[in-house]
Amino acid sequence: METDEGMDSGDHRAQVIVVGAGPAGSAAALHLARAGVDVLLLEKGTFPRDKVCGDGLTPRGVQQLVRMGVDIDAPGWMRTKGMRCVCEGRQVHIDWPGSGSHPDFGLTRSRHDFDDILVRHAVAAGARLCLETKATGPLTDRAGRIVGVSTVVGAEKQPKNYHAPVVIAADGASARTALAMGLERDRSKPMATAARRYYRSEVRTSDPYLELWADLLCSRTGRDLPGYGWIFPLGDGRVNVGLGALPHRGRGAVDLRATMDQWLTRMPPHWELREENAVSPLRSAALPMGLNRRPQYRRGLLLVGDSGGMVSPWSGEGIAQAMEAGQIAAETVALALHRPVGAGREQALHQYVSEVNRRWGRYYRLGNTVADLVFARYGYRPLLSRRVMASPALVRTLARLLTDGTDAPSDDLVGAVVRSLVRMVPAPSRRARVMDARRR
Ligand SMILES: Cc1cc2nc3c(=O)[nH]c(=O)nc-3n(C[C@H](O)[C@H](O)[C@H](O)COP(=O)(O)OP(=O)(O)OC[C@H]3O[C@@H](n4cnc5c(N)ncnc54)[C@H](O)[C@@H]3O)c2cc1C
Structure with a gap:
């Protein structure tokens, strides 16, 4: 300096x-x-x-x-209209809530x-x-x-x-x-890594949903990926395909490239997500x-x-x-x-x-805890269990939690429950505030 x-x-x-x-x-x-x-x-x-x-x-x-x-x-x-979550052969469409001043797309x-x-x-x-x-x-x-x-x-x-x-x-x-x-x-706060690649796919490029896959397995350990895979449409003939993961609790970093290759073999052939349709290299970066x-x-x-x-x-x-x-x-x-x-x-x-x-x-405090206790160990699979996916109220709750919609005012019960849940999380402790003040 x-x-x-x-x-x-x-x-x-x-x-x-x-x-x-x-x-x-x-x-x-x-x-x-x-x-x-x-x-x-x-x-x-x-x-x-x-x-x-x-x-x-x-x-x-x-x-x-x-x-x-x-x-x-x-x-x-x-x-986009919302997200489509895919897990163990099941799918659920979660439309953007459009609550408060947020648009519904x-x-x-x-x-x-x-x-x-x-x-x-x-x-x-x-x-x-x-x-x-x-x-x-x-x-x-x-x-x-x-x-x-x-x-x-x-x-x-x-x-x-x-x-x-x-x-x-x-x-x-x-x-x-x-x-x-x-x-x-x-x-002590989560730090994920994510990788993405662009593909040409006429079939998927105009999909009105962001697609998330929650049942991916790590290539190295065969365990649940502590993250998820995505296929996002760009509307111009391309899709953005990638996956993001936390370090696997107790099992180290995930090999994103190999895990992605393994995942792509599960895609239906007519989606065209093959090597010859790739229009960029696979590139990765950190998510603080x-x-x-x-x-x-x-x-x-x-x-x-x-x-x-x-x-x-x-x-x-x-x-x-x-x-x-x-x-x-x-x-x-x-x-x-x-x-x-x-x-x-x-x-x-x-x-x-x-x-x-x-x-x-x-x-974020609640999210950091969930990332540590759930995502870093079991990925997103527990959030998309058969029971959750079958319940519209639980799916709406999940949507609000995942999309940072917990502070938007809404008049439905789900919104009220999610807001109360977040409010119950303790604010930063007195000790943390004192530490911050010392660092100033
Ligand atoms: C693979 C992957 C997928 C992601 N997908 C999504 C997604 O779909 N949706 C989403 O909301 N978020 C996503 N994110 C997260 C998102 O990309 C970042 O949170 C976002 O880019 C943060 O914006 P920023 O402006 O803080 O930083 P950046 O976008 O990183 O911008 C930083 C800028 O600073 C410049 N810079 C850096 N150092 C210097 C320097 N020394 N001097 C001058 N300039 C400098 C850089 O060139 C850059 O232009 C993803 C991240 C990754 C890695």
Whole structure:
């Protein structure tokens, strides 16, 4: 970490710097720019570019896109009605609940297009985008507070420093900026790995459901996969096929490639999910889950999306949470900047941690426990037993738990039961809050 108290020319300075232009960073930059804040968005790559992902969005994600002004009726977006869960020859269709302000449909779009669309919206809103600009570390003042970032720019790796009193880390699972500020990952929280590949499949590409398979076996151990497989339609002739898994409790990491090969042999031939129809390599990446990096605000630095470990431990969904956290961070920072530098502004910035924990704290705590006790041992099979699949109320409960719909107001009994269940989860203990306060 470099210390830096100086300031340089105007284009290197902003009110806020956002590191990383994935969904979290673009959302944060867009909402800040809309609030009239001068924001610099630094991205190490260029657009469009690929990102290893399942490309599936729940209604919660759709809500964020609408909020950002993205035209989801334009060509290229594929609407989904819900999920189809497959287990031991049984299937159940779970339509998106459409509760509260969430729409009743989901979407798919390849991240190649998706991230490009989002970053363009951020720029149109007024964010200043610097591509091929890789943040290499935080710049700090004598008190250890972040005051900017050092970067290397372009193929020549030209060093350049950028300055701002507030920095938002949206640099994904590597969490380089957070780590350099001493925000380590909590290793007790779940960390999954997922792999995906694109196939051409005319039969499956326009399926209105996201399909999840819960009865996959690990190739190495022959035991239940501590995760699930998916087939997500893209509507353009392709499907995104992948699987995600936690480390198998007591049996180590899962061989995703071999397990996927084994799974694909179970697919009906007319789905065309064969080697000759593959249109990409199989690629994998990590899924940091369950709010695994805390506190989410410290000494001028806010963590959003994967850099704060915000992937849902229930489902592996992370795009919606990344955009939502970007929005919360932007609103918090925009308000805080109206206060004079000092204790009042600091207190306002700390509100980000409270809001993240209000939205996801209890729900993720319950999810982390379920991931540890159930998913890491038996996968998703117990959730999709014959009994659960035969009960519409249990299936609706499951849908709400898996799709982060527990905070949406609803007037049905299932919604009330799920909300009460989550409210019963204890808030972070006094000890955890004291530890967070010490880390600030
Ligand atoms: C195989 C797989 C399948 C998945 N499927 C789904 C799914 O179907 N639905 C879903 O909701 N979620 C899914 N996820 C999770 C989802 O991909 C992530 O949660 C989401 O991308 C997080 O967004 P983010 O903006 O926080 O990070 P990212 O999308 O990782 O964006 C980070 C950005 O920061 C940039 N960056 C990194 N380091 C630096 C640096 N030093 N300087 C400048 N820029 C930097 C990167 O280039 C990138 O553009 C999946 C994940 C995996 C691995």
